[in-house]
Amino acid sequence: MSRRPPRRGLRTNVVATFAAGALLISLILAFGTYFSARHYLIVQRERNALQQAYIDAALVKERLRTNGVNVAEVLSEIAPPSRTTVLVRQDGQWYSSDLTTPVHDATRSVARSVEEGEVALSWNDAGDRPNIVVGIPLEGVGADYYEVTYAKELSQTLDTMGYALAISAALTTVAGGILGWYAARRVLRPLRQVALAAARISAGELDTRVEATDDPDLATLTGSFNTMVDTVVERLDHDARFAADVSHELRTPVATLTTSLGVLQGDPTLSPSSATAVELMAGELDRFRGALEDLITLGRLDAGVRESEWEVLGVSGLVAAVLAEAGTGGEVTVDVPADLEIYGDRLQVHRALANLVRNAESHGGGLTAVHASARRGHAEIHVVDSGPGVPAAERERIFDRFARTGARGATTGSGLGLSIVEQTAQLHDGSVWCREADSGGADFVLSLPLAPTARSAAGREVT
Template sequence: MRLRRRGLRASVVTAFAGGALLISLILAIGTYLPTRHYLVEQRERNALRQAFTDAALAKERLRTEGVNVADVLAEIDQPRRTTVYVHHDSQWYSSNLTEQDHSAADEVADLVAKGSVAVAWAGNGGRPTVVVGIPLRGVGADYYEVTYAEELDETLRTMGNALAISAALTTIAGGLLGWYATRRVLRPLNQVALAAARISAGELDTRLEATDDPDLATLTGSFNTMVDTVVERLDHDARFAADVSHELRTPVATLTTSIGVLEGAKELSPSSATAVRLMGAELERFRNALEDLIALGRLDAGAPESEREVVGVAELLAQALADSGKTGLEAEAAPELEVYGDRLQLHRALANLIRNAETHGGGLTALRAISRGRYLEIHAEDSGPGVPPAERVRIFERFARLGARGATTGSGLGLSIVAQTALLHDGSVWCRQADTGGADFVLSLPAYVPAPPSSEPAPASTPEPAPASKAAAALASPQDRDDR
C-alpha cells in the first residue's frame, strides 16, 4: 500500500526533530566517550600508584627471614573495596579471609610471571574491577591488588542515562520548535486560502489585513491588488452587460410592436405570414433572453427588486403555478412554512424552475415544499428522463445547454438565475433524480423563524444544508433554466 505523502508541516517538524536528535547524539557521544576515557584512565593511575606503594611495603616485609605472608598482608593498609593477593612459593594468600578466590588475578598473572607490571579490567562476578599485578623480584613472590569499581560504573551509567534523556528532550524540543515555526510560516498561507475560498463563495469584499512584516507585505499587497483587479473587471463586465441589455430594450420593443402589426395584416401571402410568425417567435425568444440578462445582472450586483419580507411558501408556490398556467396541479406546502426574502426574486426563481420542467422535462409533475430543520426545500419534479449525474452541476452554468430533445428555445440563463437567487438568500440549489425517474430540482432556503417579541423579526441563521452550502452553490457555477 502506498504511504501517504507527508505535508509541509509534518516534513518540517520531522526535519527539526531529526536535526535536534542528530546534534544531541553528537554532543552526547562527544561528551560521554572523553569523560569515560578520562575517568577510567584516572582510576587505573590511582590503582597503579596505590599498588606500587603497597607492593613496596610487602616486598620489604617479605625480605625478613621466616615472616608469615598472612601477617604481611594484615599489615598493609589497603583501600576499601580492595583485595590483595600474594603468590608466594606456589601458594596464594588473600587479605580477605572471606574471599580466597584469586581468579581475578588471572587476568594479568601471565604478564606478571614474566616479570612485567600489568594493569587490566575484569568483570569479577559481574562486578567491574581493576587488577594490578607487580612482580616482587628478590623475594620470589607476585603482588596483586584487585579493586572493585562499582562507583565508577554507576557514575558512567548515570551520566549515560542523563545524556540519553537530554537527547530525547532536545529532540522533543526540536519537534516543538519545528511545529511552532511551521505554524508561523503557514498562518499567512492559511489566511490567503481562507480569503480565496470566501471570494470564490461570492464574498468579493474579502481582503487580507495589512501587516508590518516586510516579508509578508508583498504577498498581502499583491493578493489584495489581484482581488481588486478581478472585482473591478467583474463590475465592468456587469455594467457593460446591463448597459447593453438596457440599450437593446427600446429597439426590441419597437420590433415587437412592428411584428405584431404585421401579424395582424390580412393582405400578407401565406409565405410572408409564415416568415412573420417565425420572426415573431425568434424575437420573443430574444426578448426573453434579454430580460434574463437584465435580471441576472441585477442579481450579480446584489440589487433588490422589492423589500425583503416574510413570505408564505404555500402562497408563493400557488402564485407561481397560477402565473405559469398550471391550473391542474396543486402545490404541496404546509401553511406554517415561511421564508424571509425578496418576493419578486423568489417568484422568478420558481417560475424558471416550472418553465424548465415544462420546456425540457416533459412537464411539471409536482411542486412541493418540505421542512428540513432550519432549512426548507422546494422540489420541482418533472416527467422527463432526468439529468445525467455528470451534468447536474454544469446545468447551472450560464448559457450551458444539455442537448435537449429538440427544445432550443431557452436562453440558457434560467437555472443560473435560480442559483444566483438561492445564493443571495443564503441558500442553494441542486438537481437529483426524482423517485418517479424524472429530474427533481431542489431549491433550499433558510426557514423563517419568528424572533422573540422583544426583537425584530429576522431570518433564521444558516447552518449548512444537507446537499450543498452557500460556498458550494457559488463554486458549482449556477446554470441554465430551460436548457437541459
C-alpha cells in the same frame, strides 16, 4: 495496484524537521558528553587504583624483606581499600586476601607483563563483574603483587549517566517537535488567512481582504494578494458593466424589431411564404428577448443588486402566485405549510420558483407536485416533474450557464433559467440541487434560510 501513501503537509514536514534536528543535536551532545565523562572517570579511577597499588606493593615488599615473615602474615597485616582483593605470587604459589576471587581469571590479563618485569593495568569481567587489575613485580623478594578492585560504582555511574542523557535526548526531541509545531503555526498563519480570504471571496464576498502586516517578509504576500483581488474585482465590475451596457443597448433595437414584426404579422397582404418567414422571425426574436432579459437578470445577481427590500415571505403565498402565473391545472399536488416563512427578495425568489416551474413544464414532461418543509434551519421547496429525470452525471452541469440536456437539436429556452435559480439561492445563502423523484422524474430542491421567527419556532419544536 498499490496505493501511494498520502503526502505529508507542510506543517508535518516542519515539525518533523525540527524534531529530527533536535534529535540529532541532542544525540551529538549526549554522545560527546557521555564519552568525555566516561574517559575522564575511567582515567581517574585507573590513576587512583595504580597509586593505591604502588603504596600497598611497597608495603608488602618491605615486609617480605624481613626474615621469618611469610606472605600470609603480610596480607593479614595490610588493610586494602574497600572492594579490593590483594594477590601475591611467590615461588609459584598464590596467596590471596579474599578466597572467593578466582586467581587465574583475575590476573591473566596482566600476568604476562608482570612476569616480564613490567607494571601492568587492565580491566576484566572476572566473576561477571567489572574489575581493575594492577600488577606490579616485587624485585628483590622474588614475588609479584596484584590488586583487583571491584569497580561496580563506576559502572553504575556510567549507566545512570547514559540513561539520563538518553532521557534528555528524548525530551529534547519532544521539545524540538513542539517548537516546530509552534513555528509552523506562526509561519502558516498568514497562509491560513490568505486561504480563508480566498474561500470567502469564492463564496461571493468580494470585499474581503487580508489584513496588512508589519512583517517585511509577509508584507509582500499580503500586498500581492490584495492587489490581485482588487484587480479581479475591477475586471468583474468592468465585465458586469460591459454586459449591462450591451444588454441595455440591445433593448432598444429589440423593442423596435418586435414592434415592426407585430405590424408585419397583422398585414393581410403578405404572401404565405412571407407570413411564414415573419412568424419564424417573431419566434426567434422572442427567444432572443428572453435570453437578453435573463442575461440582465444574471448581471444583477452577480453584482448582488437587490431588486426589492428583503422581507419575511410566506412560502405558501409564493408558490400559489407562481402556479397561478404559470396557469397550471388542478392536477398539480401542492403541500406547503401555511406557517413556513423565509426572508429574502420577493422578486428574485418569485423568479427562481417560476424558472423551476417553467423548466418542469418545458423540459420535464409537466409539473406534478410542489411541496415544502423546514429542515435544519432552511425551507426546502421541491418542484417535481413527470419527465424521465436528469442523469446523475448531468445533475450539477445543468446549473451551468447555457447548459442544456437532452438531444442536441433541442433549442427551446436560453439555457440560463437554472443558472438564475442557483445564483438567487447563493445570494440568499441557500442552495439548489437536483435529485430523482420517487415517481421517477426530476425533483429540483430550492433550499433557502428560514425567517428568524420561523427558525426560532422550529428550534423550540425540536427541543
